[in-house]
Amino acid sequence: xxxxxxxxxxxxxxxxxxxxxxxxxxxxxxxxxxxxxxxxxxxxxxxxxxxxxxxxxxxxxxxxxxxxxxxxxxxxxxxxxxxxxxxxxxxxxxxxxxxxxxxxxxxxxxxxxxxxxxxxxxxxxxxxxxxxxxxxxxxxxxxxxxxxxxxxxxxxxxxxxxxxxxxxxxxxxxxxxxxxxxxxxxxxxxxxxxxxxxxxxxxxxx
Numbered sequence: 001x002x003x004x005x006x007x008x009x010x011x012x013x014x015x016x017x018x019x020x021x022x023x024x025x026x027x028x029x030x031x032x033x034x035x036x037x038x039x040x041x042x043x044x045x046x047x048x049x050x051x052x053x054x055x056x057x058x059x060x061x062x063x064x065x066x067x068x069x070x071x072x073x074x075x076x077x078x079x080x081x082x083x084x085x086x087x088x089x090x091x092x093x094x095x096x097x098x099x100x101x102x103x104x105x106x107x108x109x110x111x112x113x114x115x116x117x118x119x120x121x122x123x124x125x126x127x128x129x130x131x132x133x134x135x136x137x138x139x140x141x142x143x144x145x146x147x148x149x150x151x152x153x154x155x156x157x158x159x160x161x162x163x164x165x166x167x168x169x170x171x172x173x174x175x176x177x178x179x180x181x182x183x184x185x186x187x188x189x190x191x192x193x194x195x196x197x198x199x200x201x202x203x204x205x206x
Contacts, residue, residue, distance in 0.1 A: 036120045048121065051153050051186035054170035062100040062174050064188050069096035078116075078164070078192070078202040080182055082109055085174050087164070087182060089195055099192065102167070102183035105176040109206070114158040116200045119193060120144075123155040123165070131179060153186040154193040158202055165189060 055062055069088060073079055079088040079096075082103040088096040103109060122144035132138055142149045152166020166186040167173065173185050182204075184192065 036118055036123070048153075051166075051190060053185075053187050055185050055187065056170075059174070062185075064097065064099050064185075064191065066091070066095055067098045069094055071096075073201075073203060076196075076200060078196065078200060080164075080202070080204045082111070082204065082206055085176070087184070087192070089192060097191075097195075099184055099188045100174045101164075102172045102175050102177040104178050104180040108178065108180045109176075110162075110180055111204050111206055114162070114202045114204070116156045116158060116196055116198055116202060118157045119196075119198060120151075120155040120157065122153060123149075123151045125149050125151045128179070152184075152189060154189040156189075156193065156196065156200075156202075164192070164202070 055064075067088075069090060071079060071088070071090065073090050075090050075092050077090045079090060080086075080101065080103070081088070085101055085103055087099045087101045089099075090096045124144045125142045126140065127135070127138045127142075144151070147168060150168050151163070152168060155163045155165035157163045162181055164182040164184065166189040167183045169177075169183075170185055172178070173183060177183065
């Protein structure tokens with residue numbers, strides 16, 4: 001019999017590999033609040049720096065803003081609309097916070113409903129097999145907080161190899177650019193990270 005984990009995301013096609021946080025790597029330190037700190041230089045008594053904005057000022061469509069929202073999802077739900085390349089965090093009174101996102105490129109998209117399984121601060125990254133096949137020179141693990149780590153400042157893990165996360169390639173936000181994960185500006189994933197909790201529902205639509 002399949003476990004509940006196999007049903008967390010109802011995909012419209014064969015499951016895709018996307019992006020792994022190194023969730024059980026020795027770099028990770030599990031905190032009492034359920035947040036996993038993967039940052040190699042993590043010190044619990046030192047606040048992490050606020051990410052420097054890398055949002056292009058010349059592209060207003062990439063702004064984070066509160067907008068009217070007419071969807072049926074209840075407040076507290078995260079909704080991703082891949083065609084729009086936008087993520088919505090649903091608020092009360094018909095409003096939502098709207099963020100620009102990068103989504104799966106052709107053949108790498110999925111739709112369905114999931115829940116946030118874990119929250120990671122500056123996650124270490126372990127390249128999945130599909131990514132490694134495209135770039136076999138990648139190391140087994142890239143520590144959190146280093147410039148070549150593609151997970152950025154935060155990650156919200158939905159299912160094994162799927163996450164909503166930051167980026168070290170801000171130019172990819174707003175595009176069809178990923179292996180199936182949802183990519184955000186680092187300042188935006190920090191904002192969303194602080195709004196959600198483990199168990200938050202995530203709805204991905206085309």
